[in-house]
Amino acid sequence: MSKLRVAVLGAKGRIGSEAVRAVEAAEDMELVAALGRGDSLETLTDAGAEVAVELTEPGSVMDNLEFCLRHGIHGVVGTTGWTDERLARLRGWLDASPRTGVLIAPNFSIGAVLTMRFARQAARFFESVEVIELHHPNKVDAPSGTAARTAQLIAEARREAGCAPAPDATATGLDGARGADVDGVPVHSVRLRGLLAHQEVLLGGEGETLTIRHDSTHHSSFMPGILLGARRVVTTPGLTFGLEHFLDLD
Numbered sequence: 001m002s003k004l005r006v007a008v009l010g011a012k013g014r015i016g017s018e019a020v021r022a023v024e025a026a027e028d029m030e031l032v033a034a035l036g037r038g039d040s041l042e043t044l045t046d047a048g049a050e051v052a053v054e055l056t057e058p059g060s061v062m063d064n065l066e067f068c069l070r071h072g073i074h075g076v077v078g079t080t081g082w083t084d085e086r087l088a089r090l091r092g093w094l095d096a097s098p099r100t101g102v103l104i105a106p107n108f109s110i111g112a113v114l115t116m117r118f119a120r121q122a123a124r125f126f127e128s129v130e131v132i133e134l135h136h137p138n139k140v141d142a143p144s145g146t147a148a149r150t151a152q153l154i155a156e157a158r159r160e161a162g163c164a165p166a167p168d169a170t171a172t173g174l175d176g177a178r179g180a181d182v183d184g185v186p187v188h189s190v191r192l193r194g195l196l197a198h199q200e201v202l203l204g205g206e207g208e209t210l211t212i213r214h215d216s217t218h219h220s221s222f223m224p225g226i227l228l229g230a231r232r233v234v235t236t237p238g239l240t241f242g243l244e245h246f247l248d249l250d
């Protein structure tokens with residue numbers, strides 16, 4: 001059986017360097033390119049890459065994906081910074097390349113995907129809900145892509161269930177003290193040396209609270225999801241948003 005020809009973009013970064021090792025170690029994959037900042041994207045076509053694992057930064061991801069989709073290279077994307085406007089541009093490129101697939105995974109770790117799923121399930125049963133994400137201090141974006149997605153899923157579930165806005169009597173104070181507002185859900189970002197990637201979803205009702213917490217303590221937590229994404233995206237044309245769609249969770 002021929003091996004899946006995989007390239008990693010952002011190959012010298014924190015997660016990218018781990019992804020290079022994971023692809024090299026996968027028996028059904030061949031690492032055909034490992035690109036860092038400034039390397040030519042033509043390397044991907046010269047190397048015959050079938051899948052590009054995109055782990056760079058929000059300022060680079062769009063140009064990289066535009067090139068990949070123009071050349072029929074599937075994408076597995078962990079890079080953050082996804083807005084509605086960016087997603088619409090990506091869908092336009094996918095429409096022009098209908099056999100190509102892109103997976104965008106706000107988080108590749110199974111625990112984080114389950115956290116999002118459990119938070120969505122729990123959201124309608126509690127009056128209050130807030131998200132706290134905690135990351136290493138080298139992270140350039142806040143809130144994290146995972147926290148933004150978690151808050152969107154919570155907000156969607158609460159809208160569908162007809163929940164009232166969470167109670168909050170705050171009338172005065174410092175700007176930012178109540179976090180960022182993502183679809184009506186407060187999201188608080190902590191940046192602390194010693195941490196990697198962590199998230200808590202706090203839910204509160206009369207006389208009880210529920211905390212759903214996930215900790216990624218090593219970048220290896222993201223690797224099974226990246227490899228699964230690469231295997232599945234080649235037979236899944238169009239945009240898949242969230243690794244849960246490849247996990248048969250229900």
Ligand SMILES: NC(=O)C1=CN([C@@H]2O[C@H](COP(=O)(O)OP(=O)(O)OC[C@H]3O[C@@H](n4cnc5c(N)ncnc54)[C@H](O)[C@@H]3O)[C@@H](O)[C@H]2O)C=CC1
Pocket residue numbers: 009010011012013014015016035036037038039055056057058060064077078079080081105106107108109145222
């Ligand atoms: N979805 C997920 O599960 C995860 C996503 N991430 C995300 O992945 C991204 C990268 O995170 P880190 O590795 O921590 O950052 P990092 O800063 O350590 O690595 C990014 C690397 O990409 C390189 N780069 C920038 N532009 C490039 C380009 N055009 N072509 C090739 N390389 C380029 C940089 O030089 C750097 O080496 C961030 O957006 C982060 O939030 C990180 C961990 C897990």
Ligand SMILES: O=C(O)C1=N[C@H](C(=O)O)C[C@H](O)C1
Pocket residue numbers: 080106107108135139143144145146147196197198
């Ligand atoms: O930058 C990181 O480290 C991470 N980024 C992703 C995010 O923004 O959610 C995934 C994970 O939290 C690690």
